[in-house]
Amino acid sequence: MNTTGVPLVEVIGLTKRYGDTLAVGGVDLTVLAGEVYGFLGPNGAGKTTTLRMLTGLIAPTAGTIKVLGGRPGSPEVLGKTGSMIESPAFYPYLSGLDNLRLLAEYAEVARARVDEVLELVDLKERARDRFSQYSLGMKQRLGVAAALLKDPELVILDEPTNGLDPAGMRDMRRLIRELGSEGRTVLLSSHLLGEVQQICDRVGIIDGGKMVAEHNVEELRGEQELVIRAQPLQAAYDVLAHILGVKVHLYDETLRVQVDPGRAAEVNRVLVEAGVAVSELHSTERALEDLFFELTTSEEKVDVG
């Protein structure tokens, strides 16, 4: 049966309090079968806390969670879910292979599956090395291998590229994309916008324990914006915001406005007429970065210094 598009994770009003701290404040989230869903937010936004609730590691203060039609942490759901939340714990003095064999025995998974997952995460050649001798990237990949042992329908990964060097990140991204193209449903968290844009089909953005947006990454890719480098920056900002009446964002010393690229000449003319020197003006695809800052910065006006 093709279940693509069926909700595998359904979360309504999910809330977690630690004393006075509201770690997660009423999150609604749906992950559909077959998609790679990115849960994006800055440090402390509530990503790990949410994923811990989704895997049954901690109980919510309020709200409902349905994972694969059941309760998180129940044996039926655990049997179909693989997860890596925070740093995976392995015996340092055992090899990657032996660590996985132990887990396989515990989970009553056939030994042959250990070889399959080692192959999947590209650790076969180093499988007999001690875990303590692995690089961080290899440790993370072993964590993913462990999550895949039960051939899960749903894979939940908390910041899988955290702390990895660029090559390690690339390998991990490739691995996650492979999981997605195999038809597995993946829910991952990240604070790296570009990464989510590269790997995910959909993205949910969380900030201060609240979901601030949910988007289809493909749709976002299609949006165009103008990138403007101009002096004085504050004057350029004011002209764009007040004369042209468009929403302006400061990013990397450039101003970004979401207007039809066909209006580039008009934008240039209005700026020049106001005495602003425009040194660069081009259209580009709108990056998730811009959207993220737009959604997570509450101040209307950007301080351009």
Ligand SMILES: Nc1ncnc2c1ncn2[C@@H]1O[C@H](COP(=O)(O)OP(=O)(O)OP(=O)(O)O)[C@@H](O)[C@H]1O
């Ligand atoms: N066990 C706990 N006790 C008290 N406060 C906690 C606990 N766990 C998380 N918090 C708080 O809840 C908030 C959300 O934390 P959480 O770890 O979920 O964020 P995050 O988005 O995963 O960020 P990071 O990427 O830094 O882990 C933070 O303010 C954090 O300090």
